[in-house]
Amino acid sequence: MTKIQRASIYLFLLFAGIGLEFELGHLSQEEFTQSAGRDLVLNLSVLAAIIIPLYLFSKHLAISLTVSRYILWIAMFGGAFIAGWLSFAGNSLIDILNSHIIKDPAIFNKWTDALTAPFSEEFFKALVAFWVVLMVGKKDLKSVLIAGLGAGFGFQIIEDLGYVARQTQSSQLAAITETINRISGGLASHTLYTAVVSVGIFLMLSQVTQKKEKIFGLWCVVSTVVNHFLWNSPFYETDHRINLLVGFLFAVQVGTFIEVVLYTKKKPDLPFLKQ
Known part of the structure; x- marks a missing residue:
């Protein structure tokens, strides 16, 4: 193990320790009635409908690519407890900057999610990968x-936990x-976002990729950020059940x-640096 690797491990653990308290420590201080606690367990159990298939797919893909599963597990831990609180801080900072540009409170509230999360969250999740x-x-x-x-x-799990917990505390109907x-x-969300963005960054910055591959990498990054932006924007909202x-x-x-x-799968061992 090199000195850089050892230092990165300790820094990873430092940031993860902050995240554990930020995500779970804060949640443990919330006051839930006994019935609300039962509702929370039930609602989180329902989330298994998307969490379990995503995990099984990710594990199967790791096995098929002969990637050690501990890479998947470490990345899940980092996505939950490092990318989460760093993204919160990043979103808050962008919000402050946007508040000086967008003076209308109604417009600011409508667009704040679209103008923060796609940029801050995608950066920090890829950073963890x-x-x-x-x-x-x-x-x-x-x-x-x-890793992506x-x-x-991991980020998606902790975000879902937070949203459902807050809604459970407010009302049972809202939580359901x-x-x-x-x-x-849940399928076209953070799990796929980060996998695509991470590969895109790799292809763009790799010393061995060709121009066509770098363009594909750029598409991966830009299309995902735009996708996240539109998903969080007012354009997503509609009164119709059929949403094109x-x-x-x-x-x-x-x-x-x-x-x-x-x-x-075609180029699994493509290196980042020239040999």
């Missing part, structure tokens, strides 16, 4: 893909609605992820 591969000394494409999946998955909402949008934008965003994100997986 590359942090993990640096710690374990892997510099190939397949490891980056699995894990970081996004929120849980269903998290499931409906949702279908378009889902198709583009899942389709791009499939392309990423196929490319990675």
Whole structure:
């Protein structure tokens, strides 16, 4: 183990310790009635409908690419307890900057999620993915893909937990609605976002990729950020049950992820640096 790897591990643990208290310590201080506590357990159990399939898929992909599963697990931990609180801080900072530009409170409230999360969250989740591969000394494409999946998955779990817990505390009906909402949008969400963005950054910055591959990497990053932006924007909201934008965003994100997986299976050992 190199000195850089050892230092990165301790820094990772430092940031994760902050995140554990930020995410779970804060939640443990919330006051739940006995009935609300039972509702919370039930609602979180319902979330298993999306969490379990995503985990099984991620584990199967790691096995098929011969990537050690501990990379997936470490990335999940980092995505939950490092990317989460760093993204919160990043979102808050962008909000402050935007408040000096957007003076109308109504417009600010409508667009704040779209103007913060796609930029802050995608940056910090990808940062965790590359942090993990640096710690374990892997510099190939397949490891980056699995680390990206894990970081996004961990982030998605902790975000779902927070949303459902807050809604459960406010009202049972709102919590059930929120849980269903998290499931409906759970596939084309953070798990796939981070996997695609991480691979995109790898392809853009790798010393061995060709121009066509770098353009594909740029598409992975830009399309995901735009997808996240539109998903959080007022354009997403509609009174109609048939939402063409949702279908378009889902198709583009899942389709791009499939392309990423196929490319990675074709060149799993593509290095980041020249040999």
